Amino acid sequence: xxxxxxxxxxPEMATQEVQPNETLTHLKTESDTLKTKLEEERAKLHDxxxxxxxxxxxxxxxFIMKTRRTLKGHGNKVLCMDWCKDKRRIVSSSQDGKxxxxxxxxxxxxxxxxxxxxxxxxCAYAPSGxxxxxxxxxxxxxxxxxxxxKNENLAAKKKSVAMxxxxxxxxxxxxxxxxxxxxxxxxxxxxxxxxSGQLLQSFHGHAADVLCLDLAPSxxxxxxxxxxxxxxxxxxxxxxxxxxxxxxxxESDINSVRYYPSGDAFASGSDDxxxxxxxxxxxxxxxxxxxxxxxxxxxxxxxxxxxRLLFGGYNDYTINVWDVLKGTRVSILFGHENRVSTLRVxxxxxxxxxxxxxxxxxx
Amino acid sequence: xxxxxxxxLAVHFSLKKNTSTMSGxxxxxxxxxxxxxxxxxxxxxRVKVSQAAADLQQFCMQNxxxxxxxxxxxxxxxxxxxxxxxxxx
Numbered sequence: 001x002x003x004x005x006x007x008x009x010x011p012e013m014a015t016q017e018v019q020p021n022e023t024l025t026h027l028k029t030e031s032d033t034l035k036t037k038l039e040e041e042r043a044k045l046h047d048x049x050x051x052x053x054x055x056x057x058x059x060x061x062x063f064i065m066k067t068r069r070t071l072k073g074h075g076n077k078v079l080c081m082d083w084c085k086d087k088r089r090i091v092s093s094s095q096d097g098k099x100x101x102x103x104x105x106x107x108x109x110x111x112x113x114x115x116x117x118x119x120x121x122x123c124a125y126a127p128s129g130x131x132x133x134x135x136x137x138x139x140x141x142x143x144x145x146x147x148x149x150k151n152e153n154l155a156a157k158k159k160s161v162a163m164x165x166x167x168x169x170x171x172x173x174x175x176x177x178x179x180x181x182x183x184x185x186x187x188x189x190x191x192x193x194x195x196s197g198q199l200l201q202s203f204h205g206h207a208a209d210v211l212c213l214d215l216a217p218s219x220x221x222x223x224x225x226x227x228x229x230x231x232x233x234x235x236x237x238x239x240x241x242x243x244x245x246x247x248x249x250x251e252s253d254i255n256s257v258r259y260y261p262s263g264d265a266f267a268s269g270s271d272d273x274x275x276x277x278x279x280x281x282x283x284x285x286x287x288x289x290x291x292x293x294x295x296x297x298x299x300x301x302x303x304x305x306x307x308r309l310l311f312g313g314y315n316d317y318t319i320n321v322w323d324v325l326k327g328t329r330v331s332i333l334f335g336h337e338n339r340v341s342t343l344r345v346x347x348x349x350x351x352x353x354x355x356x357x358x359x360x361x362x363x
Numbered sequence: 364x365x366x367x368x369x370x371x372l373a374v375h376f377s378l379k380k381n382t383s384t385m386s387g388x389x390x391x392x393x394x395x396x397x398x399x400x401x402x403x404x405x406x407x408x409r410v411k412v413s414q415a416a417a418d419l420q421q422f423c424m425q426n427x428x429x430x431x432x433x434x435x436x437x438x439x440x441x442x443x444x445x446x447x448x449x450x451x452x
Contacts, residue, residue, distance in 0.1 A: 054416070261426070308423040325420055
């Protein structure tokens with residue numbers, strides 16, 4: 001047992017400083033051994049590739065997806081967006097400090113709030129549809145209840161919930177309006193009680209900024225996945241705060257993570273220009289979605305309802321649509337005039353929305 | 364315009380490359396935690412990729428018909444069909 005104080009035989013004259021360094025060396029060795037063992041265990045079960053299993057599945061035909069709505073109103077880069085559970089409202093946030101709630105059917109703006117900071121990098125709709133959360137360079141996540149009264153000043157009802165020591169990169173309500181999960185440039189994720197602002201659990205393990213997070217579908221229990229600048233995607237137990245699985249195969253920052261609809265896998269998008277699929281039960285990467293011609297980073301990913309399609313928003317202004325099972329690209333969509341920064345499929349899967357540095361959102 | 368764009372990009376990149384809060388491996392406590400975490404991760408149960416892949420595929424197939432982006436929707440049922448423009452007669 002390397003953790004007990006098994007001191008090496010040294011003459012009594014030896015200094016005390018020898019011991020901690022030796023234990024450190026033992027730990028480093030054990031760490032390396034474990035990492036190798038982890039890779040071996042994962043490799044043993046790697047008996048086939050996903051696309052090989054999917055060879056017998058029918059290929060997908062031609063996809064014609066058109067922009068149906070263009071939401072204009074932000075004065076600068078759109079950084080984040082989220083759908084309301086009612087499948088028609090959208091909240092978006094921008095570098096100009098504005099958070100806007102839209103009716104995507106009519107393209108009308110229903111609410112607008114000006115944040116005290118620029119670069120509002122994160123926003124989320126509450127499950128009830130009665131509030132939105134947002135934050136960014138202010139290092140906080142604030143919740144704004146949405147009033148039916150259009151004349152009411154939303155900023156007056158603002159509630160500061162989360163406090164980080166660096167920028168807020170992502171936020172999400174859990175399955176109620178009462179708790180919010182956040183990720184930050186300070187390298188941590190945290191779970192907060194909305195009413196009291198109390199920190200319920202913090203999640204440490206990333207070695208650099210955490211850029212994204214996604215909650216597991218409610219049927220699969222209390223876990224979430226996060227991705228960061230350390231190229232790692234971590235899966236966490238929300239109750240204990242423990243990291244239960246970790247994946248490090250990307251070659252650059254992970255900008256976006258999203259669970260597969262069954263909860264058994266998740267996809268990631270990275271600055272290394274690839275999207276990848278990680279299966280949680282096999283505990284490994286099972287697919288890479290990439291092409292030699294795609295050299296710009298992926299900013300955001302999301303699945304269609306059945307999990308067959310993976311949509312990726314890219315820094316080269318396009319959206320690439322991938323066949324998740326076969327690993328091939330089925331479509332490339334053009335329209336935005338600058339990089340796509342955020343992408344979400346609607347709750348009923350009838351559409352997906354993208355936000356871009358070109359100041360607009362498209363559905 | 365260009366200088367503004369570069370500044371924005373510089374801000375964007377500097378935001379992402381924040382300095383790490385974790386100290387290097389010279390910290391004994393940190394290393395102990397790393398080893399504990401690795402032991403935990405090494406001990407979890409795993410299934411074969413063939414099994415996991417089959418399950419992923421089965422989920423897709425079972426839900427394919429309920430996936431509007433996959434199957435397409437007719438104009439009449441599409442909530443985002445092109446907006447009709449009202450004009451005054």
